[in-house]
Amino acid sequence: MNHRDTIFSKPLPSVSDFRFDQQVVEVFPDMINRSVPGYSSILQTLPQLAERYVQPQSNVYDLGCSLGAATLALRKGCEQASQVQLIAVDNSDAMIERAQLHLQGFKSQLPVTLRCEDIRETHIEDASIVVLNFTLQFVPREERQQIIQRIFSGLKPGGVLFIAEKIVAEDPHIADVLVDLHHDFKRANGYSELEISQKRAAIENVMKIDSMTTHFARFEEAGFAHYGCWFQCFNFAAMMAVKGTE
Numbered sequence: 062m063n064h065r066d067t068i069f070s071k072p073l074p075s076v077s078d079f080r081f082d083q084q085v086v087e088v089f090p091d092m093i094n095r096s097v098p099g100y101s102s103i104l105q106t107l108p109q110l111a112e113r114y115v116q117p118q119s120n121v122y123d124l125g126c127s128l129g130a131a132t133l134a135l136r137k138g139c140e141q142a143s144q145v146q147l148i149a150v151d152n153s154d155a156m157i158e159r160a161q162l163h164l165q166g167f168k169s170q171l172p173v174t175l176r177c178e179d180i181r182e183t184h185i186e187d188a189s190i191v192v193l194n195f196t197l198q199f200v201p202r203e204e205r206q207q208i209i210q211r212i213f214s215g216l217k218p219g220g221v222l223f224i225a226e227k228i229v230a231e232d233p234h235i236a237d238v239l240v241d242l243h244h245d246f247k248r249a250n251g252y253s254e255l256e257i258s259q260k261r262a263a264i265e266n267v268m269k270i271d272s273m274t275t276h277f278a279r280f281e282e283a284g285f286a287h288y289g290c291w292f293q294c295f296n297f298a299a300m301m302a303v304k305g306t307e
C-alpha cells in the first residue's frame with residue numbers, strides 16, 4: 062500500500078492548513094519521498110549513526126515518528142546493543158495507528174513502544190539517542206528552545222540528538238536559489254505547479270522554518286558540547302548535537 066500523493070492536484074476552493082490526518086497517512090511515504098530532497102539518504106545513514114552512539118541500558122526516542130521510517134532505521138542500528146528501549150512518539154492518531162501496523166511487518170528482537178502524544182509533553186530520560194526528523198518545524202517557534210532543552214536534560218552523557226529540518230539560508234540570494242532547486246526537485250518528481258503552490262499555501266501557517274544558525278544557537282544554549290550539520294540537500298539539512306561526557 063503505497064498510494065500516490067494527489068492531495069493538491071485539483072484546484073481547491075480554499076486551501077486549509079496542512080494536517081497529518083488520515084488522507085495524508087494514506088500517501089505519506091510517497092509524499093515525503095517526492096517532497097524532501099535527501100530524505101532517503103538521511104534514513105539510509107541513520108543505522109550507522111545509531112550504532113555509533115547507542116549505549117547499553119538506554120532509551121532511544123523518535124519524536125514525530127509518522128509511520129516509523131526513522132524508528133525502523135534506528136532499530137537496525139541498535140539491534141546489537143543490550144537492554145535498549147525504543148520509544149516512538151507522534152500526536153496524530155492516524156499516523157500512530159498506521160505506524161503500529163507498519164512496524165509489525167518487520168521482525169526484530171527490539172521492541173518499540175508507540176505513543177500518541179505531543180512531543181512538548183514527552184518525558185525524556187536515560188536517552189542515548191533522540192531523533193527529531195522534520196518535526197520541530199511544526200512546533201510554535203517560542204516553544205522550540207524548551208523542547209531542545211528537555212531533550213538535552215534527558216540525554217545521558219555522550220548522548221546525541223539527530224535533527225533534520227527544512228531550513229532557510231541566511232543569505233537571501235542563496236535562499237532563493239535553494240527554494241528554486243527544491244521546487245525543481247518537486248517538478249522532477251511529478252508535482253505540478255498547482256500542487257506545488259497549493260501545498261505551499263497549506264503549510265505556510267503551520268510550518269515555520271529556521272536558519273541553521275538559529276538551530277545551532279539553540280544547541281549552544283541548551284549546553285551541547287558538539288554540534289554540526291552532517292548532511293544537506295538544497296534547503297533540507299540533517300544536524301546533530303552531542304552532550305559532553307563530564
Ligand SMILES: C[S@@+](CC[C@H](N)C(=O)[O-])C[C@H]1O[C@@H](n2cnc3c(N)ncnc32)[C@H](O)[C@@H]1O
Pocket residue numbers: 081093124125126127128129130131150151152153156178179180181193194195196199200
Ligand atoms: C514530516 S513528519 C515527520 C517525518 C518522520 N520523522 C520521518 O522521518 O518519516 C512530521 C510528524 O510530526 C508530527 N507532529 C507534529 N507536531 C507534533 C507534536 N507537537 N507532537 C508530536 N508529533 C507532532 C506529525 O503528526 C507528523 O507525523
Ligand SMILES: O=C(O)C(=O)C[C@]1(C(=O)O)C=C[C@@H](O)C=C1
Pocket residue numbers: 092093096097195227260261264268
Ligand atoms: O516544503 C515542502 O514543500 C514540504 O512538502 C516539506 C514537508 C516537510 O518538510 O515535512 C512538509 C510536509 C510533508 O509532510 C512533507 C514534507
